[in-house]
Amino acid sequence: NAGVTQTPKFQVLKTGQSMTLQCAQDMNHNSMYWYRQDPGMGLRLIYYSASEGTTDKGEVPDGYNVSRLKKQNFLLGLESAAPSQTSVYFCASSTETAYEQYFGPGTRLTVT
Amino acid sequence: AQSVTQLGSHVSVSEGALVLLRCNYSSSVPPYLFWYVQYPNQGLQLLLKYTSAATLVKGINGFEAEFKKSETSFHLTKPSAHMSDAAEYFCAVSGLSGGSYIPTFGRGTSLIVHP
Numbered sequence: 001n002a003g004v005t006q007t008p009k010f011q012v013l014k015t016g017q018s019m020t021l022q023c024a025q026d027m028n029h030n031s032m033y034w035y036r037q038d039p040g041m042g043l044r045l046i047y048y049s050a051s052e053g054t055t056d057k058g059e060v061p062d063g064y065n066v067s068r069l070k071k072q073n074f075l076l077g078l079e080s081a082a083p084s085q086t087s088v089y090f091c092a093s094s095t096e097t098a099y100e101q102y103f104g105p106g107t108r109l110t111v112t
Numbered sequence: 113a114q115s116v117t118q119l120g121s122h123v124s125v126s127e128g129a130l131v132l133l134r135c136n137y138s139s140s141v142p143p144y145l146f147w148y149v150q151y152p153n154q155g156l157q158l159l160l161k162y163t164s165a166a167t168l169v170k171g172i173n174g175f176e177a178e179f180k181k182s183e184t185s186f187h188l189t190k191p192s193a194h195m196s197d198a199a200e201y202f203c204a205v206s207g208l209s210g211g212s213y214i215p216t217f218g219r220g221t222s223l224i225v226h227p
Contacts, residue, residue: 004155033215035217040121040219041219042202042217042218042219042220043156043202043217044217045214045215045216048214050212056212058214090155090156092155092156096213097206097212097213097214097215098144098206098213099144099161099163099206100146100158100161101146101156101158101215102158103148103155103156103157104155105154105155106153106154106155
């Protein structure tokens with residue numbers, strides 16, 4: 001099993017550009033999450049999906065959108081990138097939202 | 113609303129010394145509690161979890177944590193630190209919020225191990 005995979009691993013964007021971060025899991029988990037990690041801030045939840053086809057906002061959703069069309073995939077979109085979105089993004093999955101999470105290796109995004 | 117407070121952004125210990133990383137939580141209902149470890153340039157890995165069974169929870173790599181409801185704490189300990197324990201540690205709580213269990217992470221504690 002590959003677990004949770006994320007693509008790309010690194011990305012540099014110019015302000016105003018758009019992109020989609022991809023996340024896939026092969027553990028048949030119902031719940032998936034997107035976090036951003038910034039120095040001294042821990043992990044902050046951007047969006048989560050409790051099941052295929054449903055999504056909910058987390059703590060810091062502004063400037064992002066998500067899509068969960070298939071159970072194994074959770075996409076995070078940036079429509080118009082801003083320097084404040086420079087961060088490391090982690091995707092995670094779990095059997096249910098209450099239970100332990102399995103994390104991907106992260107995507108390091110820089111917006112100039 | 114639930115929250116997690118990790119006391120100390122950095123903890124420094126000597127190899128062989130006791131490791132104590134502190135975590136306090138707030139939650140309106142009995143929560144699920146977790147400790148995760150993050151090594152440089154990697155994602156988080158589960159160390160241990162509390163899900164309302166035994167209050168003393170044993171995890172991987174010799175770590176354990178004790179759930180103390182009266183103190184709303186879930187501190188992480190290891191009797192003897194090893195150089196390989198140097199990493200970032202995160203405490204997390206999944207508590208009921210608006211009908212769903214939503215995970216919340218602390219800001220993390222960086223464990224530094226000196227030879």
